[in-house]
Amino acid sequence: MPPPARMLVHRHGLVTRATHWINLAALIVLLLSGLQIFNAHPALYWGEVSTFARPWVSMFAAERGGEAVGITKIGSTYVETAGVLGFSGNEVRGFPAWATLPSYRSLADGRRWHFAFAWLFVLNGLVYLSAGLIGGHVRRDLLPARDQLTPRHLAREIVDHARLRFPASRRYNVLQKLTYLAVIFVLLPMMVLTGLSMSPGMNAGFPWLPELFGGRQSARTLHFISAGLIVLFVLAHVAMVLVSGPLNSLRAMITGKYAVAEEAR
Incomplete structure:
Protein backbone atom coordinates (compact mmCIF):
# COMPACT_ATOMS: atom_id res chain seq x y z
CA MET A 1 0.00 0.00 0.00
CA PRO A 42 28.81 26.30 44.90
CA ALA A 43 26.32 25.43 47.62
CA LEU A 44 22.57 25.70 48.16
CA TYR A 45 20.60 26.27 51.36
CA TRP A 46 17.04 26.55 52.61
CA GLY A 47 15.79 29.53 54.58
CA GLU A 48 16.87 33.14 54.83
CA VAL A 49 20.60 32.82 55.48
CA SER A 50 23.45 30.55 54.42
CA THR A 51 24.07 27.95 57.10
CA PHE A 52 27.57 27.09 55.90
CA ALA A 53 27.81 24.00 58.07
CA ARG A 54 24.61 22.47 56.66
CA PRO A 55 24.26 23.06 52.91
CA TRP A 56 21.55 21.13 51.11
CA VAL A 57 23.80 20.80 48.05
CA SER A 58 27.49 21.59 47.82
CA MET A 59 30.41 20.94 45.49
CA PHE A 60 33.96 20.92 46.80
CA ALA A 61 37.31 19.15 46.55
CA ALA A 62 38.70 16.47 48.86
CA GLU A 63 41.95 14.51 48.94
CA ARG A 64 41.79 10.86 47.86
CA GLY A 65 44.97 8.84 47.48
CA GLY A 66 47.13 11.92 47.56
CA GLU A 67 45.14 13.61 44.77
CA ALA A 68 42.37 16.18 44.79
CA VAL A 69 39.00 14.92 43.59
CA GLY A 70 35.62 16.60 43.20
CA ILE A 71 32.86 15.75 45.64
CA THR A 72 29.17 16.62 45.32
CA LYS A 73 27.06 16.48 48.47
CA ILE A 74 23.28 16.16 48.16
CA GLY A 75 21.57 15.99 51.53
CA SER A 76 23.61 13.44 53.48
CA THR A 77 24.90 11.65 50.37
CA TYR A 78 28.42 12.23 49.06
CA VAL A 79 29.23 11.39 45.43
CA GLU A 80 32.67 11.53 43.86
CA THR A 81 32.42 13.70 40.74
CA ALA A 82 36.10 14.03 39.88
CA GLY A 83 36.94 16.01 36.79
CA VAL A 84 33.47 17.48 36.38
CA LEU A 85 31.91 18.85 39.57
CA GLY A 86 33.85 20.20 42.52
CA PHE A 87 37.30 19.90 40.96
CA SER A 88 38.24 20.24 37.30
CA GLY A 89 41.07 21.71 35.27
CA ASN A 90 43.38 21.34 38.28
CA GLU A 91 41.35 23.82 40.32
CA VAL A 92 38.51 23.77 42.82
CA ARG A 93 35.32 24.91 41.08
CA GLY A 94 31.69 23.82 41.09
CA PHE A 95 31.14 23.46 37.35
CA PRO A 96 33.95 23.05 34.78
CA ALA A 97 35.19 25.91 32.62
Missing part, protein backbone atom coordinates in the same frame (compact mmCIF):
# COMPACT_ATOMS: atom_id res chain seq x y z
CA PRO A 2 1.49 3.40 -0.95
CA PRO A 3 2.13 5.84 1.89
CA PRO A 4 -0.65 8.38 2.49
CA ALA A 5 -0.37 11.64 0.60
CA ARG A 6 1.15 14.44 2.63
CA MET A 7 0.51 18.13 2.50
CA LEU A 8 1.96 21.22 4.14
CA VAL A 9 -0.19 23.06 6.67
CA HIS A 10 0.45 26.24 8.63
CA ARG A 11 1.49 25.43 12.20
CA HIS A 12 3.56 28.28 13.69
CA GLY A 13 3.13 32.02 13.22
CA LEU A 14 6.03 34.43 12.72
CA VAL A 15 6.01 35.70 16.32
CA THR A 16 5.99 32.14 17.71
CA ARG A 17 8.92 31.16 15.51
CA ALA A 18 10.99 34.28 16.21
CA THR A 19 10.45 34.21 19.97
CA HIS A 20 11.22 30.47 20.03
CA TRP A 21 14.75 30.98 18.64
CA ILE A 22 15.41 34.11 20.72
CA ASN A 23 14.27 32.16 23.78
CA LEU A 24 16.67 29.32 22.98
CA ALA A 25 19.65 31.69 22.63
CA ALA A 26 18.73 33.53 25.84
CA LEU A 27 18.32 30.29 27.80
CA ILE A 28 21.74 29.02 26.71
CA VAL A 29 23.45 32.24 27.84
CA LEU A 30 21.44 32.31 31.07
CA LEU A 31 22.39 28.73 31.87
CA LEU A 32 26.11 29.16 31.23
CA SER A 33 26.34 32.52 33.01
CA GLY A 34 24.19 31.18 35.86
CA LEU A 35 26.67 28.37 36.43
CA GLN A 36 29.44 30.99 36.52
CA ILE A 37 27.54 32.83 39.26
CA PHE A 38 26.87 29.59 41.12
CA ASN A 39 30.61 28.80 41.06
CA ALA A 40 31.26 31.85 43.24
CA HIS A 41 29.66 29.86 46.07
CA TRP A 98 33.53 24.59 29.45
CA ALA A 99 30.10 24.85 31.11
CA THR A 100 30.34 28.48 32.27
CA LEU A 101 30.20 31.91 30.64
CA PRO A 102 32.78 33.31 30.74
CA SER A 103 35.01 30.24 31.03
CA TYR A 104 37.44 32.07 33.31
CA ARG A 105 36.51 32.93 36.89
CA SER A 106 34.62 36.23 36.97
CA LEU A 107 31.52 36.72 39.06
CA ALA A 108 31.13 40.28 37.74
CA ASP A 109 31.23 39.23 34.08
CA GLY A 110 28.92 36.30 34.76
CA ARG A 111 26.40 38.66 36.33
CA ARG A 112 26.61 41.07 33.39
CA TRP A 113 25.84 38.29 30.91
CA HIS A 114 23.11 36.87 33.15
CA PHE A 115 21.29 40.12 33.84
CA ALA A 116 21.45 41.35 30.22
CA PHE A 117 19.99 38.14 28.83
CA ALA A 118 17.53 37.82 31.71
CA TRP A 119 15.85 41.04 30.55
CA LEU A 120 15.92 39.80 26.95
CA PHE A 121 14.35 36.55 28.12
CA VAL A 122 11.58 38.34 30.05
CA LEU A 123 10.78 40.82 27.26
CA ASN A 124 10.80 38.05 24.66
CA GLY A 125 8.46 36.00 26.85
CA LEU A 126 6.07 38.93 27.22
CA VAL A 127 6.02 39.42 23.44
CA TYR A 128 5.26 35.72 22.93
CA LEU A 129 2.55 35.65 25.59
CA SER A 130 0.91 38.89 24.45
CA ALA A 131 0.89 37.83 20.81
CA GLY A 132 -0.34 34.36 21.80
CA LEU A 133 -3.24 35.74 23.82
CA ILE A 134 -4.21 38.40 21.27
CA GLY A 135 -3.77 36.20 18.22
CA GLY A 136 -5.38 33.15 19.77
CA HIS A 137 -2.28 30.93 19.74
CA VAL A 138 -2.63 30.09 23.45
CA ARG A 139 -6.36 29.32 23.21
CA ARG A 140 -6.18 27.59 19.83
CA ASP A 141 -2.92 25.63 20.10
CA LEU A 142 -2.07 25.22 23.80
CA LEU A 143 -5.34 24.78 25.66
CA PRO A 144 -6.36 21.09 25.52
CA ALA A 145 -9.62 20.35 23.74
CA ARG A 146 -12.30 18.58 25.76
CA ASP A 147 -11.86 15.35 23.78
CA GLN A 148 -8.14 15.35 24.58
CA LEU A 149 -8.76 15.26 28.34
CA THR A 150 -10.77 12.05 28.46
CA PRO A 151 -9.09 9.19 30.37
CA ARG A 152 -9.05 7.03 27.22
CA HIS A 153 -7.33 9.71 25.14
CA LEU A 154 -4.80 10.50 27.86
CA ALA A 155 -3.99 6.81 28.27
CA ARG A 156 -3.52 6.43 24.51
CA GLU A 157 -1.18 9.44 24.37
CA ILE A 158 0.92 8.04 27.22
CA VAL A 159 1.17 4.65 25.51
CA ASP A 160 2.10 6.28 22.18
CA HIS A 161 4.86 8.29 23.87
CA ALA A 162 6.16 5.20 25.64
CA ARG A 163 6.34 3.43 22.27
CA LEU A 164 7.92 6.51 20.63
CA ARG A 165 5.00 6.82 18.24
CA PHE A 166 4.35 10.43 17.23
CA PRO A 167 2.00 10.74 14.25
CA ALA A 168 2.30 14.09 12.49
CA SER A 169 -0.69 16.29 13.27
CA ARG A 170 -1.73 19.88 12.78
CA ARG A 171 -2.29 20.30 16.52
CA TYR A 172 -0.16 19.44 19.53
CA ASN A 173 -1.02 16.30 21.44
CA VAL A 174 -2.40 16.71 24.94
CA LEU A 175 0.87 15.82 26.71
CA GLN A 176 2.66 18.51 24.73
CA LYS A 177 -0.03 21.05 25.57
CA LEU A 178 -0.02 20.29 29.29
CA THR A 179 3.77 20.38 29.39
CA TYR A 180 3.99 23.69 27.51
CA LEU A 181 1.34 25.25 29.76
CA ALA A 182 3.20 24.10 32.89
CA VAL A 183 6.49 25.51 31.58
CA ILE A 184 5.01 28.82 30.38
CA PHE A 185 2.72 29.57 33.32
CA VAL A 186 4.47 27.83 36.25
CA LEU A 187 8.12 27.01 35.69
CA LEU A 188 9.26 30.13 33.82
CA PRO A 189 7.47 32.58 36.17
CA MET A 190 8.99 30.68 39.10
CA MET A 191 12.47 31.10 37.65
CA VAL A 192 11.94 34.82 36.98
CA LEU A 193 10.45 35.59 40.40
CA THR A 194 13.07 33.62 42.33
CA GLY A 195 15.76 35.41 40.32
CA LEU A 196 14.27 38.79 41.23
CA SER A 197 14.12 37.66 44.87
CA MET A 198 17.93 37.54 44.94
CA SER A 199 18.34 41.12 43.68
CA PRO A 200 19.22 43.58 46.49
CA GLY A 201 17.42 46.35 44.57
CA MET A 202 14.24 44.29 44.32
CA ASN A 203 14.56 43.28 47.98
CA ALA A 204 14.68 46.96 48.95
CA GLY A 205 11.61 47.82 46.91
CA PHE A 206 9.67 44.61 47.51
CA PRO A 207 10.90 43.09 50.79
CA TRP A 208 8.01 40.60 50.74
CA LEU A 209 9.24 38.97 47.53
CA PRO A 210 11.87 36.62 49.05
CA GLU A 211 9.41 35.71 51.79
CA LEU A 212 7.12 34.19 49.17
CA PHE A 213 9.71 31.44 48.74
CA GLY A 214 10.73 31.02 52.37
CA GLY A 215 13.73 33.35 52.38
CA ARG A 216 16.52 34.54 50.12
CA GLN A 217 18.46 31.27 50.21
CA SER A 218 15.33 29.23 49.52
CA ALA A 219 14.69 31.48 46.51
CA ARG A 220 18.24 30.79 45.28
CA THR A 221 17.70 27.05 45.67
CA LEU A 222 14.33 27.15 43.89
CA HIS A 223 15.90 29.26 41.13
CA PHE A 224 18.55 26.60 40.60
CA ILE A 225 15.94 23.80 40.66
CA SER A 226 13.74 25.68 38.18
CA ALA A 227 16.69 26.16 35.85
CA GLY A 228 17.49 22.45 36.11
CA LEU A 229 13.90 21.50 35.25
CA ILE A 230 13.95 23.82 32.25
CA VAL A 231 17.15 22.15 31.05
CA LEU A 232 15.45 18.76 31.39
CA PHE A 233 12.45 20.09 29.46
CA VAL A 234 14.69 21.36 26.64
CA LEU A 235 16.54 18.03 26.46
CA ALA A 236 13.25 16.11 26.37
CA HIS A 237 11.92 18.53 23.76
CA VAL A 238 14.97 18.01 21.54
CA ALA A 239 14.73 14.23 21.99
CA MET A 240 11.06 14.28 20.95
CA VAL A 241 11.92 16.35 17.88
CA LEU A 242 14.61 13.86 16.88
CA VAL A 243 12.42 10.78 17.21
CA SER A 244 9.28 12.34 15.69
CA GLY A 245 10.92 13.72 12.53
CA PRO A 246 13.53 16.48 12.97
CA LEU A 247 13.33 17.88 9.44
CA ASN A 248 9.57 18.31 9.62
CA SER A 249 9.73 19.92 13.06
CA LEU A 250 12.59 22.24 12.10
CA ARG A 251 10.81 23.30 8.92
CA ALA A 252 7.74 24.13 10.98
CA MET A 253 9.73 26.27 13.40
CA ILE A 254 11.63 28.02 10.59
CA THR A 255 9.03 28.44 7.85
CA GLY A 256 5.83 27.74 9.79
CA LYS A 257 4.88 24.88 7.46
CA TYR A 258 4.34 21.35 8.79
CA ALA A 259 3.77 18.20 6.73
CA VAL A 260 0.83 15.99 7.73
CA ALA A 261 -1.01 13.12 6.12
CA GLU A 262 -4.14 14.31 4.34
CA GLU A 263 -6.41 12.34 6.69
CA ALA A 264 -4.68 14.03 9.70
CA ARG A 265 -5.78 17.50 8.68
Whole structure:
Protein backbone atom coordinates (compact mmCIF):
# COMPACT_ATOMS: atom_id res chain seq x y z
CA MET A 1 0.00 0.00 0.00
CA PRO A 2 1.49 3.40 -0.95
CA PRO A 3 2.13 5.84 1.89
CA PRO A 4 -0.65 8.38 2.49
CA ALA A 5 -0.37 11.64 0.60
CA ARG A 6 1.15 14.44 2.63
CA MET A 7 0.51 18.13 2.50
CA LEU A 8 1.96 21.22 4.14
CA VAL A 9 -0.19 23.06 6.67
CA HIS A 10 0.45 26.24 8.63
CA ARG A 11 1.49 25.43 12.20
CA HIS A 12 3.56 28.28 13.69
CA GLY A 13 3.13 32.02 13.22
CA LEU A 14 6.03 34.43 12.72
CA VAL A 15 6.01 35.70 16.32
CA THR A 16 5.99 32.14 17.71
CA ARG A 17 8.92 31.16 15.51
CA ALA A 18 10.99 34.28 16.21
CA THR A 19 10.45 34.21 19.97
CA HIS A 20 11.22 30.47 20.03
CA TRP A 21 14.75 30.98 18.64
CA ILE A 22 15.41 34.11 20.72
CA ASN A 23 14.27 32.16 23.78
CA LEU A 24 16.67 29.32 22.98
CA ALA A 25 19.65 31.69 22.63
CA ALA A 26 18.73 33.53 25.84
CA LEU A 27 18.32 30.29 27.80
CA ILE A 28 21.74 29.02 26.71
CA VAL A 29 23.45 32.24 27.84
CA LEU A 30 21.44 32.31 31.07
CA LEU A 31 22.39 28.73 31.87
CA LEU A 32 26.11 29.16 31.23
CA SER A 33 26.34 32.52 33.01
CA GLY A 34 24.19 31.18 35.86
CA LEU A 35 26.67 28.37 36.43
CA GLN A 36 29.44 30.99 36.52
CA ILE A 37 27.54 32.83 39.26
CA PHE A 38 26.87 29.59 41.12
CA ASN A 39 30.61 28.80 41.06
CA ALA A 40 31.26 31.85 43.24
CA HIS A 41 29.66 29.86 46.07
CA PRO A 42 28.81 26.30 44.90
CA ALA A 43 26.32 25.43 47.62
CA LEU A 44 22.57 25.70 48.16
CA TYR A 45 20.60 26.27 51.36
CA TRP A 46 17.04 26.55 52.61
CA GLY A 47 15.79 29.53 54.58
CA GLU A 48 16.87 33.14 54.83
CA VAL A 49 20.60 32.82 55.48
CA SER A 50 23.45 30.55 54.42
CA THR A 51 24.07 27.95 57.10
CA PHE A 52 27.57 27.09 55.90
CA ALA A 53 27.81 24.00 58.07
CA ARG A 54 24.61 22.47 56.66
CA PRO A 55 24.26 23.06 52.91
CA TRP A 56 21.55 21.13 51.11
CA VAL A 57 23.80 20.80 48.05
CA SER A 58 27.49 21.59 47.82
CA MET A 59 30.41 20.94 45.49
CA PHE A 60 33.96 20.92 46.80
CA ALA A 61 37.31 19.15 46.55
CA ALA A 62 38.70 16.47 48.86
CA GLU A 63 41.95 14.51 48.94
CA ARG A 64 41.79 10.86 47.86
CA GLY A 65 44.97 8.84 47.48
CA GLY A 66 47.13 11.92 47.56
CA GLU A 67 45.14 13.61 44.77
CA ALA A 68 42.37 16.18 44.79
CA VAL A 69 39.00 14.92 43.59
CA GLY A 70 35.62 16.60 43.20
CA ILE A 71 32.86 15.75 45.64
CA THR A 72 29.17 16.62 45.32
CA LYS A 73 27.06 16.48 48.47
CA ILE A 74 23.28 16.16 48.16
CA GLY A 75 21.57 15.99 51.53
CA SER A 76 23.61 13.44 53.48
CA THR A 77 24.90 11.65 50.37
CA TYR A 78 28.42 12.23 49.06
CA VAL A 79 29.23 11.39 45.43
CA GLU A 80 32.67 11.53 43.86
CA THR A 81 32.42 13.70 40.74
CA ALA A 82 36.10 14.03 39.88
CA GLY A 83 36.94 16.01 36.79
CA VAL A 84 33.47 17.48 36.38
CA LEU A 85 31.91 18.85 39.57
CA GLY A 86 33.85 20.20 42.52
CA PHE A 87 37.30 19.90 40.96
CA SER A 88 38.24 20.24 37.30
CA GLY A 89 41.07 21.71 35.27
CA ASN A 90 43.38 21.34 38.28
CA GLU A 91 41.35 23.82 40.32
CA VAL A 92 38.51 23.77 42.82
CA ARG A 93 35.32 24.91 41.08
CA GLY A 94 31.69 23.82 41.09
CA PHE A 95 31.14 23.46 37.35
CA PRO A 96 33.95 23.05 34.78
CA ALA A 97 35.19 25.91 32.62
CA TRP A 98 33.53 24.59 29.45
CA ALA A 99 30.10 24.85 31.11
CA THR A 100 30.34 28.48 32.27
CA LEU A 101 30.20 31.91 30.64
CA PRO A 102 32.78 33.31 30.74
CA SER A 103 35.01 30.24 31.03
CA TYR A 104 37.44 32.07 33.31
CA ARG A 105 36.51 32.93 36.89
CA SER A 106 34.62 36.23 36.97
CA LEU A 107 31.52 36.72 39.06
CA ALA A 108 31.13 40.28 37.74
CA ASP A 109 31.23 39.23 34.08
CA GLY A 110 28.92 36.30 34.76
CA ARG A 111 26.40 38.66 36.33
CA ARG A 112 26.61 41.07 33.39
CA TRP A 113 25.84 38.29 30.91
CA HIS A 114 23.11 36.87 33.15
CA PHE A 115 21.29 40.12 33.84
CA ALA A 116 21.45 41.35 30.22
CA PHE A 117 19.99 38.14 28.83
CA ALA A 118 17.53 37.82 31.71
CA TRP A 119 15.85 41.04 30.55
CA LEU A 120 15.92 39.80 26.95
CA PHE A 121 14.35 36.55 28.12
CA VAL A 122 11.58 38.34 30.05
CA LEU A 123 10.78 40.82 27.26
CA ASN A 124 10.80 38.05 24.66
CA GLY A 125 8.46 36.00 26.85
CA LEU A 126 6.07 38.93 27.22
CA VAL A 127 6.02 39.42 23.44
CA TYR A 128 5.26 35.72 22.93
CA LEU A 129 2.55 35.65 25.59
CA SER A 130 0.91 38.89 24.45
CA ALA A 131 0.89 37.83 20.81
CA GLY A 132 -0.34 34.36 21.80
CA LEU A 133 -3.24 35.74 23.82
CA ILE A 134 -4.21 38.40 21.27
CA GLY A 135 -3.77 36.20 18.22
CA GLY A 136 -5.38 33.15 19.77
CA HIS A 137 -2.28 30.93 19.74
CA VAL A 138 -2.63 30.09 23.45
CA ARG A 139 -6.36 29.32 23.21
CA ARG A 140 -6.18 27.59 19.83
CA ASP A 141 -2.92 25.63 20.10
CA LEU A 142 -2.07 25.22 23.80
CA LEU A 143 -5.34 24.78 25.66
CA PRO A 144 -6.36 21.09 25.52
CA ALA A 145 -9.62 20.35 23.74
CA ARG A 146 -12.30 18.58 25.76
CA ASP A 147 -11.86 15.35 23.78
CA GLN A 148 -8.14 15.35 24.58
CA LEU A 149 -8.76 15.26 28.34
CA THR A 150 -10.77 12.05 28.46
CA PRO A 151 -9.09 9.19 30.37
CA ARG A 152 -9.05 7.03 27.22
CA HIS A 153 -7.33 9.71 25.14
CA LEU A 154 -4.80 10.50 27.86
CA ALA A 155 -3.99 6.81 28.27
CA ARG A 156 -3.52 6.43 24.51
CA GLU A 157 -1.18 9.44 24.37
CA ILE A 158 0.92 8.04 27.22
CA VAL A 159 1.17 4.65 25.51
CA ASP A 160 2.10 6.28 22.18
CA HIS A 161 4.86 8.29 23.87
CA ALA A 162 6.16 5.20 25.64
CA ARG A 163 6.34 3.43 22.27
CA LEU A 164 7.92 6.51 20.63
CA ARG A 165 5.00 6.82 18.24
CA PHE A 166 4.35 10.43 17.23
CA PRO A 167 2.00 10.74 14.25
CA ALA A 168 2.30 14.09 12.49
CA SER A 169 -0.69 16.29 13.27
CA ARG A 170 -1.73 19.88 12.78
CA ARG A 171 -2.29 20.30 16.52
CA TYR A 172 -0.16 19.44 19.53
CA ASN A 173 -1.02 16.30 21.44
CA VAL A 174 -2.40 16.71 24.94
CA LEU A 175 0.87 15.82 26.71
CA GLN A 176 2.66 18.51 24.73
CA LYS A 177 -0.03 21.05 25.57
CA LEU A 178 -0.02 20.29 29.29
CA THR A 179 3.77 20.38 29.39
CA TYR A 180 3.99 23.69 27.51
CA LEU A 181 1.34 25.25 29.76
CA ALA A 182 3.20 24.10 32.89
CA VAL A 183 6.49 25.51 31.58
CA ILE A 184 5.01 28.82 30.38
CA PHE A 185 2.72 29.57 33.32
CA VAL A 186 4.47 27.83 36.25
CA LEU A 187 8.12 27.01 35.69
CA LEU A 188 9.26 30.13 33.82
CA PRO A 189 7.47 32.58 36.17
CA MET A 190 8.99 30.68 39.10
CA MET A 191 12.47 31.10 37.65
CA VAL A 192 11.94 34.82 36.98
CA LEU A 193 10.45 35.59 40.40
CA THR A 194 13.07 33.62 42.33
CA GLY A 195 15.76 35.41 40.32
CA LEU A 196 14.27 38.79 41.23
CA SER A 197 14.12 37.66 44.87
CA MET A 198 17.93 37.54 44.94
CA SER A 199 18.34 41.12 43.68
CA PRO A 200 19.22 43.58 46.49
CA GLY A 201 17.42 46.35 44.57
CA MET A 202 14.24 44.29 44.32
CA ASN A 203 14.56 43.28 47.98
CA ALA A 204 14.68 46.96 48.95
CA GLY A 205 11.61 47.82 46.91
CA PHE A 206 9.67 44.61 47.51
CA PRO A 207 10.90 43.09 50.79
CA TRP A 208 8.01 40.60 50.74
CA LEU A 209 9.24 38.97 47.53
CA PRO A 210 11.87 36.62 49.05
CA GLU A 211 9.41 35.71 51.79
CA LEU A 212 7.12 34.19 49.17
CA PHE A 213 9.71 31.44 48.74
CA GLY A 214 10.73 31.02 52.37
CA GLY A 215 13.73 33.35 52.38
CA ARG A 216 16.52 34.54 50.12
CA GLN A 217 18.46 31.27 50.21
CA SER A 218 15.33 29.23 49.52
CA ALA A 219 14.69 31.48 46.51
CA ARG A 220 18.24 30.79 45.28
CA THR A 221 17.70 27.05 45.67
CA LEU A 222 14.33 27.15 43.89
CA HIS A 223 15.90 29.26 41.13
CA PHE A 224 18.55 26.60 40.60
CA ILE A 225 15.94 23.80 40.66
CA SER A 226 13.74 25.68 38.18
CA ALA A 227 16.69 26.16 35.85
CA GLY A 228 17.49 22.45 36.11
CA LEU A 229 13.90 21.50 35.25
CA ILE A 230 13.95 23.82 32.25
CA VAL A 231 17.15 22.15 31.05
CA LEU A 232 15.45 18.76 31.39
CA PHE A 233 12.45 20.09 29.46
CA VAL A 234 14.69 21.36 26.64
CA LEU A 235 16.54 18.03 26.46
CA ALA A 236 13.25 16.11 26.37
CA HIS A 237 11.92 18.53 23.76
CA VAL A 238 14.97 18.01 21.54
CA ALA A 239 14.73 14.23 21.99
CA MET A 240 11.06 14.28 20.95
CA VAL A 241 11.92 16.35 17.88
CA LEU A 242 14.61 13.86 16.88
CA VAL A 243 12.42 10.78 17.21
CA SER A 244 9.28 12.34 15.69
CA GLY A 245 10.92 13.72 12.53
CA PRO A 246 13.53 16.48 12.97
CA LEU A 247 13.33 17.88 9.44
CA ASN A 248 9.57 18.31 9.62
CA SER A 249 9.73 19.92 13.06
CA LEU A 250 12.59 22.24 12.10
CA ARG A 251 10.81 23.30 8.92
CA ALA A 252 7.74 24.13 10.98
CA MET A 253 9.73 26.27 13.40
CA ILE A 254 11.63 28.02 10.59
CA THR A 255 9.03 28.44 7.85
CA GLY A 256 5.83 27.74 9.79
CA LYS A 257 4.88 24.88 7.46
CA TYR A 258 4.34 21.35 8.79
CA ALA A 259 3.77 18.20 6.73
CA VAL A 260 0.83 15.99 7.73
CA ALA A 261 -1.01 13.12 6.12
CA GLU A 262 -4.14 14.31 4.34
CA GLU A 263 -6.41 12.34 6.69
CA ALA A 264 -4.68 14.03 9.70
CA ARG A 265 -5.78 17.50 8.68
